[in-house]
Amino acid sequence: MNLSLYGPPGSGKTTVGKLCARLMQCDFVDVDAHIESATGSTVAELFASEGELRFRARERAAILQLAQRDNLVIATGGGALLDAANRTALEASGPVVCLRASAATIRARLSGDRTRPLLQPAADGELQLEQLLAQRQQLYDSFALQLPTDGLAPQVVAQRILAEALAWQPPRNSDSSPALLLGSGALQYLPRVLQQAGLPLPALIVTDTNVAPLWGTALGSRLGVPVCSVPAGEAHKTLATMRLLYDAFLDHGLERGSVVLALGGGVLGDMAGFAAATYMRGVRWINAPTTLLAMVDASLGGKVGVDLPQGKNLVGAFHPPALVVSDPCVLATLPPAQHAAGLAEALKHGLIADAALFAELPAAAPLPRALLQRAIQVKLDIVARDPLEHGERAKLNVGHTIGHGIEAACGYTLPHGFAIGIGLLAEAQLAVRLQLADAALPATIRARLLQLGLPVAQRGLHAQQVRAAMQRDKKKQAGQLAFALPRAPGLVEYGVHANDADIMAAIESVCT
Incomplete structure (x- = not known):
C-alpha cells in the first residue's frame, strides 16, 4: 500500500512526505519532480510551452502509473486531484491525507518562490493564492483525512500522519483470533488489503437499510460486487432474516470457496457471520464494522448468532471472520447516540484491563486513534487467550x-x-x-x-x-x-x- 499527500501549494507535502518515507523506510516520489525528471523541463516551463491541459495529461499518466506500485509515499501537485481519475487511483492504493494551511502560512512559506505557475503575481500585484484556495476549498474539504499544519514543525506533522493514517495490523496471538486491519480510508483500498491477506474479492456484500445508502451501494459499485441489504436493527436479528440471507447466497451462486463481506454494525455482523457459518457448513467472511461499538467489540470476538423471542443470541456459533477491516472514516456518519453507545464498550474494556483508558476516554467524536487501538487491544488479547x-x-x-x-x-x-x-x-x-x-x-x-x-x-x-x-x-x-x-x-x-x-x-x- 502507498501513502499519498495532497493539499494546497505550500502545505508541506514534499517536505513532510520525505520525512514520512524516511520513517516508513520506503521510497518517496514527488509527482512534479517525477515529471520534471522524465521531461527535462520544470513544471513552470511545461506550463509555458505546452499549456495546463497538456501538463495535466502528463500528471495523470504519472499518477496512474505510480498508483500501481507499492510501498511509496507520494506527494502530488496542488491541482492533481481535481482530476477524479487521479483521486480514485491514489485512494485505491492506500490512504490519502490532505494537508491544510492558512493563506497567511502558505504566503510566508512561498514568499519569493517563482517556480509555481499558478501562483505568480497577478496584474494588480496581488498573489492569486486566495482565489486558488477558494476555488479548491470544496475539494480539500471532501477528504476524510485532514491535517492542519499551521505552526507545526514538519517532523510533528509526519509523526501525526503515521499515527492517524497508516494502517494498524496488530499481530495475531492465536489462529482462532481474527486478522485485523484498522486504517482510515481502508474501504477505499480494500482490494489491496484483500490481496495482501490472500483473500479474493467478496462474492456478496451484506449490509442493512441504514448503511446501504451511506456506504454499501458505493462500495459494491466500486468493487463490482452485488449488495444484499436486510432490515436494520435488533428486531430483525431473527431466523426469518437468516432465510433471506440464505436465499441471497443461493441466488448469487455462492460456493464453499466464496467469501462474504459484512458491512454494518454489531447486529449486521452477527447475522451475516452466522449465515456464513451455517451456509454449506461454513464459508469465509470478512467483517467491515461501521459503528464504534462494532469496531471496539462486536467485530472482534468471532461470535455470531441470532436472537429468539426468548432472548438474545440464543442460536449462534463461534465463526471468526477471515479478516476484520475497520475504517474509522465511516464513523463520520455515526449519530451521536451511536457514538456514545460505542464508548460504553470502550469504557468496559478499560474497566477490565486498562485503568488509564477508563479514565482518559473523551466524549467528543472522533475517538483518538491511539485510544481506539487500546480499546481494541484489550479484547484481542483476551480472545486470543480464551477463544471459546x-x-x-x-x-x-x-x-x-x-x-x-x-x-x-x-x-x-x-x-x-x-x-x-x-x-x-x-x-x-x-x-x-x-x-x-x-x-x-x-x-x-x-x-x-x-x-x-x-x-x-x-x-x-x-x-x-x-x-x-x-x-x-x-x-x-x-x-x-x-x-x-x-x-x-x-x-x-x-x-x-x-x-x-x-x-x-x-x-x-x-x-x-
Whole structure:
C-alpha cells in the first residue's frame, strides 16, 4: 500500500512526505519532480510551452502509473486531484491525507518562490493564492483525512500522519483470533488489503437499510460486487432474516470457496457471520464494522448468532471472520447516540484491563486513534487467550448480564451500549454488596458514564421484568447466573454467583 499527500501549494507535502518515507523506510516520489525528471523541463516551463491541459495529461499518466506500485509515499501537485481519475487511483492504493494551511502560512512559506505557475503575481500585484484556495476549498474539504499544519514543525506533522493514517495490523496471538486491519480510508483500498491477506474479492456484500445508502451501494459499485441489504436493527436479528440471507447466497451462486463481506454494525455482523457459518457448513467472511461499538467489540470476538423471542443470541456459533477491516472514516456518519453507545464498550474494556483508558476516554467524536487501538487491544488479547470462552473471556461479559436483561425488558428499543453502561453501574453495585469492590466504585463509574453522555438509569424499568429476562441468559452455569463483576478500574472478577436479594437490589438501583 502507498501513502499519498495532497493539499494546497505550500502545505508541506514534499517536505513532510520525505520525512514520512524516511520513517516508513520506503521510497518517496514527488509527482512534479517525477515529471520534471522524465521531461527535462520544470513544471513552470511545461506550463509555458505546452499549456495546463497538456501538463495535466502528463500528471495523470504519472499518477496512474505510480498508483500501481507499492510501498511509496507520494506527494502530488496542488491541482492533481481535481482530476477524479487521479483521486480514485491514489485512494485505491492506500490512504490519502490532505494537508491544510492558512493563506497567511502558505504566503510566508512561498514568499519569493517563482517556480509555481499558478501562483505568480497577478496584474494588480496581488498573489492569486486566495482565489486558488477558494476555488479548491470544496475539494480539500471532501477528504476524510485532514491535517492542519499551521505552526507545526514538519517532523510533528509526519509523526501525526503515521499515527492517524497508516494502517494498524496488530499481530495475531492465536489462529482462532481474527486478522485485523484498522486504517482510515481502508474501504477505499480494500482490494489491496484483500490481496495482501490472500483473500479474493467478496462474492456478496451484506449490509442493512441504514448503511446501504451511506456506504454499501458505493462500495459494491466500486468493487463490482452485488449488495444484499436486510432490515436494520435488533428486531430483525431473527431466523426469518437468516432465510433471506440464505436465499441471497443461493441466488448469487455462492460456493464453499466464496467469501462474504459484512458491512454494518454489531447486529449486521452477527447475522451475516452466522449465515456464513451455517451456509454449506461454513464459508469465509470478512467483517467491515461501521459503528464504534462494532469496531471496539462486536467485530472482534468471532461470535455470531441470532436472537429468539426468548432472548438474545440464543442460536449462534463461534465463526471468526477471515479478516476484520475497520475504517474509522465511516464513523463520520455515526449519530451521536451511536457514538456514545460505542464508548460504553470502550469504557468496559478499560474497566477490565486498562485503568488509564477508563479514565482518559473523551466524549467528543472522533475517538483518538491511539485510544481506539487500546480499546481494541484489550479484547484481542483476551480472545486470543480464551477463544471459546472456557475461562478468562467471561471478563468481557461485565455489565452484560444485567445489561442484556435491561435490553430485553425494554423490548430492544434501548441502544445496546446504553444498556451495557447501565449494566456496568448495576453490576458495580452488586460487587459492592458482595464486598468485592470499594464502596466508591459505583460513583466513579456513574461519573464516567455521565461524562460520556451515557444514561445511568432507565425510566419506567421494572426490576422484576429485568430479572425474568436474565433467567434466559446463555451464560448460566448449572442453572445459576455467573457474573463478571468490576472490582476496580482495570480489574474484573468472573464466575461470581450472587443470591437473588443482592441481584434484585443491584437492578433496582438503576430503575427509576
